[in-house]
Amino acid sequence: MMTATHLKERSLLGLKDLSRNEIESILDRAAYWESQSEKVVPMLNSQFVANMFFENSTRTRFSFEMAEKRLGAQVLNFAAAASSVDKGESIYDTVRTLESMGIDAGVIRLKPDGVLQHLAETVNIPLINAGDGNNEHPTQALLDLYTMRKKFGSLKGLKVSIIGDIQHSRVARSDLWALKKFGAEVRFCAPNSMRAPELEQYAPYVSMDEAMEADVVMMLRVQLERHATGILKSAAEYRVQYGLTEARAAKLSKDTIIMHPAPVNRNVEIDDLVVESSQSMIFPQMSNGVPIRMAVIERALKN
Incomplete structure (x- = not known):
């Protein structure tokens, strides 16, 4: 099981509490990836990432999927309207279900404020905030x-x-x-x-x-x-x-x-x-x- 400290370091919930150095390291690494001519670098081909969008999105969802596939990750796309959430299942139970199935990370977009922080304190996989309520879109x-x-x-x-x-x-x-x-x-x-x-x-x-x-x-x-x-x-x-x-x-x-x-x-x-x-x-x-x-x-x- 990943330690809480290590999990926090790998998650991206927001930028308010992220250091300037950490932000700069992400920008620098992005410059590296932009400079690469190969469309696919399969460094994550044994990793499973779930895109969990509980709120509609086009650009953010496709941008994440493109990024994941360029890194060779195995991608699972989840849309609330076509899931058990539409039947009344809670966001928490949905995320825990996908975690139980073996995903290695989750990209998540939510309408309500505060839910993402609770999820991050509960699950044992890194979470990436793709927009939560009126809070952040890091x-x-x-x-x-x-x-x-x-x-x-x-x-x-x-x-x-x-x-x-x-x-x-x-x-x-x-x-x-x-x-x-x-x-x-x-x-x-x-x-x-x-x-x-x-x-x-x-x-x-x-x-x-x-x-x-x-x-x-x-x-x-x-x-x-x-x-x-x-x-x-x-x-x-x-x-x-x-x-x-x-x-x-x-x-x-x-x-x-x-x-x-x-x-x-x-x-x-x-x-x-x-x-x-x-x-x-x-x-x-x-x-x-x-x-x-x-x-x-x-x-x-x-x-």
């Missing part, structure tokens, strides 16, 4: 940092504006915790109804004009369905006040990069032509997710 933040580091060389001193639904964004939280460790300056921009007051002590809220004065402009998906009684009641109104329109993008510094964790609501938080612009790093971000997740999976399963 591999998304790692690929964001990796993208920024490739562009600017260093994260120290970078001005990063994160714009949108901060209240419900696990991406904003993971990016905040990680970027602060590297000396980046993080600012938030959001309507009052989409702010997270508990984060104000770590990053100030600024106006849209101030947010545009940054090295990195990170737009978030707007979850308008959660704000029916908020100040902004339509996608069109949000775009006018907080969207990265063509007009706003035209005023950005030529060295500013535009990012988005996706999926993108085109012509809501970001205009269609801006998504496809030369300053947009949205699709390179997705590409960078594969080597990042290879590094994280290797970390979980290495001897």
